[in-house]
Structures are given as C-alpha cells and as structure tokens.
Amino acid sequence: MSYKSVMVHVDPGSNAASRVKLAGGLADRFGAELIGIAAWRANLVGFTEYESLDQRWVEQESELASDKLMEAERAFREASGARNAAQWRSARGLPTPFLLEQARAADLIVVGRQGDADGRDERFDIHIDDALMDLGRPILIAPPGLEELYAERIIVAWKNTREARRAVWDSLPLLQRAEEVIVTTIGKDAAHQGADDVAGYLKRHDVPATTKLSASDDPDVTQEIFALSKRRHADLIVAGGYGHSRVREWVFGGVTRDLLRKTPVCCLMTH
Numbered sequence: 001m002s003y004k005s006v007m008v009h010v011d012p013g014s015n016a017a018s019r020v021k022l023a024g025g026l027a028d029r030f031g032a033e034l035i036g037i038a039a040w041r042a043n044l045v046g047f048t049e050y051e052s053l054d055q056r057w058v059e060q061e062s063e064l065a066s067d068k069l070m071e072a073e074r075a076f077r078e079a080s081g082a083r084n085a086a087q088w089r090s091a092r093g094l095p096t097p098f099l100l101e102q103a104r105a106a107d108l109i110v111v112g113r114q115g116d117a118d119g120r121d122e123r124f125d126i127h128i129d130d131a132l133m134d135l136g137r138p139i140l141i142a143p144p145g146l147e148e149l150y151a152e153r154i155i156v157a158w159k160n161t162r163e164a165r166r167a168v169w170d171s172l173p174l175l176q177r178a179e180e181v182i183v184t185t186i187g188k189d190a191a192h193q194g195a196d197d198v199a200g201y202l203k204r205h206d207v208p209a210t211t212k213l214s215a216s217d218d219p220d221v222t223q224e225i226f227a228l229s230k231r232r233h234a235d236l237i238v239a240g241g242y243g244h245s246r247v248r249e250w251v252f253g254g255v256t257r258d259l260l261r262k263t264p265v266c267c268l269m270t271h
Contacts, residue, residue, distance in 0.1 A: 002173050003027075007035040007106035009099060011124035012071045015112055018147040020079035022266075023110040024086075025148050026140075030173060033085040035105060036076035039098035040068045040090075041123040065092045072124065096126045103135045108170075110140045113263060128260055132241045133271050138170035139241075141260065141267045149266050153234040156183045156209075157225050157255070160193045163240025167270040168198065171238045174268070175207045184212040184228060186221045222258035229265055237263065241271040 008023035010016050020036065027034040042065040069090045080086050091098050103109060111128055132139055142149070151174045158164055168175075175181050181202060185193040190213040202209035214224060229237055242256045259267050 001176075003030045003032045003107040005033045005035060005106045006030070006108050006110065007037055007102065008076075008110040009095075009112065009126055010036045010038045010072050010076045011121060012068070012075050013121065013124070015144045016072070016075045017079040018145050019110060019112045019142050020076055021147045022142050022149055024080050024083065026108070026110070027083075027085070029177070032107070033087065034080055034083055035087050035089060035102075036073070036080065037089045037099060037102055038069060038072040038076075038124060039093050039095040040065050040072070040121075041094055042092050062092070068121065068123075095124055096130050099126050099131060100134050103137050106137055108140060109135060109137050110142060113141050113143050113261065132256075132260065132269055135271075138167070138268055138270045141263060141269065143264060143266070146266065149235060151178055151236045151266075153180045153232055154178045154182070154236045154238060155225060155229045155232070155234045156181060156198070157237055157239040158183050158185045158193060158195050158198055159240065161240055161242070163242055163271055165240075167238050167240045167268065168202070170270045171268050172205060172207075174236065175202060175209075175238070176205060179208065180232070180234075181207050181209040182212050182228070182232060182234070183209055184214065184225070186214045186216060186224050188215055190215050222255050222262070225255075225259075226262075226264060235265045237265060237267045239267065239269050241269040 006023050006027040008020055010020060024034050042061045073088050076088060089102055111126060111131060154175060156168060183195045183198045185195045195211040195213060199209040199211050225237060239259055
C-alpha cells in the first residue's frame with residue numbers, strides 16, 4: 001500500500017509555502033504526484049440573477065478572482081519546485097465544496113491548521129470541519145510554518161471505533177516507514193479498547209508498534225496525547241475524527257475539536 005497522489009490546499013498566505021513543501025516531501029517519499037488546489041470565493045457566489053448587479057462590479061470581481069488564483073498558483077509553483085509530477089487545479093467559487101469535489105483524485109489531502117497571525121485571505125479558506133467529515137479521504141493537518149514531516153515516531157490515538165480503525169488503515173504507508181509507533185489508549189477503560197490487538201495487527205504489516213495505556217481519569221485527553229508525543233519526539237498523531245451533524249453545524253467530541261484547532265504536530269485524521 002502506498003500514496004500515489006498527495007493533494008495540498010493552497011492560498012497565498014504566509015504559511016502556504018511551508019505547507020506545499022511538506023506535501024511535496026511526502027509526494028517525493030512515496031513517488032506520488034503532487035496536486036495543488038485552490039478556490040477563491042468571489043462576492044458573486046450566491047447570486048443567481050447577475051443582471052441585478054452592476055456589470056462593472058461583476059467584471060472587477062471576476063478580474064480580482066483571476067489575479068488571486070494566479071497568485072496562489074505562483075505560490076504553489078515556487079514552493080513545489082521543478083517537479084515533473086505536479087499539477088494545479090483552481091476555480092472561482094466556494095473553496096470547501098471545490099476541495100470535496102476534487103478529493104476524488106487524491107490518496108491523501110494536506111491542509112493547514114491556521115495560526116493566529118497568518119495574514120491570509122479568508123476567501124481562500126476551507127472549513128476543516130466539513131472537510132474532515134465529508135472528504136472520504138485521510139486528511140493531514142499541518143501546523144503553521146512546518147516544512148517537513150519525518151514521521152519517524154508516530155502516536156496512534158486509539159479508541160475501538162470505526163473511525164480509528166479507518167485512520168490506522170489510511171496511515172499504513174506512513175506507519176510502515178516509521179522507526180517507532182506507539183498505540184495509546186487513555187481513560188478508565190483503556191485496558192478494554194484492544195490496543196494490544198492493534199499493535200499485533202500493525203506488526204503483521206511490518207510496523208514496529210508498541211502500546212502505552214493510561215487509565216487516567218484526567219478529562220483533558222488531548223493534552224495527554226500532546227504530552228506523550230513530546231516525550232517520545234513524535235511528529236505525527238493518527239486519530240479517528242468524531243462528530244455528528246446538527247443541521248448545518250458539525251458537533252465534535254472534545255479530542256477531535258482540539259486536534260483540529262490546537263495540534264502542535266501533524267495530525268492524520270479520518271472520519
């Protein structure tokens with residue numbers, strides 16, 4: 001099993017170059033094609049009767065959209081370098097639906113966990129919540145400014161659920177190249193979550209897996225995961241993504257929400 005196509009979300013913000021370099025490094029490691037993708041939400045989106053708009057304003061927005069997408073493509077080309085196996089896809093429209101549509105071409109999708117001072121254009125932004133729940137592909141969330149993922153030491157945040165089982169399978173190409181993989185379960189029922197079975201499964205796939213169980217009743221599971229990754233010098237967390245729809249808004253469990261918004265290292269998640 002391998003990744004043959006790595007897709008990366010691009011915007012002209014200050015962290016775009018590092019994200020593209022990280023995705024490009026992964027593509028090189030697996031001999032995969034690198035696909036850059038961007039959509040820019042012009043203010044025309046949502047209007048169906050263009051005749052009610054000032055034509056000059058429509059033309060200005062259309063021209064601005066073209067300029068913005070060209071700027072994003074330049075950022076992608078400059079950061080990806082002289083790769084033959086690289087392609088660019090862009091559109092005027094809503095960024096998240098465009099990403100969901102194009103995900104059919106990717107084995108792995110890299111997005112950025114936005115920092116507080118990125119200086120980005122919000123009209124390029126995707127809704128990571130929607131992406132996680134609807135992509136049907138593993139999503140790799142990269143912290144701001146990170147240019148390379150070594151994935152030599154990996155933490156698997158295990159819970160005996162469909163989402164976690166899927167995340168382990170989707171991350172197998174990275175797990176097989178790791179030097180150390182720690183399957184951790186946290187909580188009062190840690191001993192009953194089957195972490196040993198998961199480690200055994202991974203070993204049969206040539207993954208150097210061990211287990212780390214914590215029966216802690218500390219409610220802040222995410223901080224325990226972060227602390228473990230720091231102690232073991234892991235730069236990748238693998239976890240299932242949990243949530244349900246409340247009409248228009250995704251309602252996430254605390255760990256999923258914190259991983260999406262606070263992870264200090266890369267996090268590969270699957271719903």
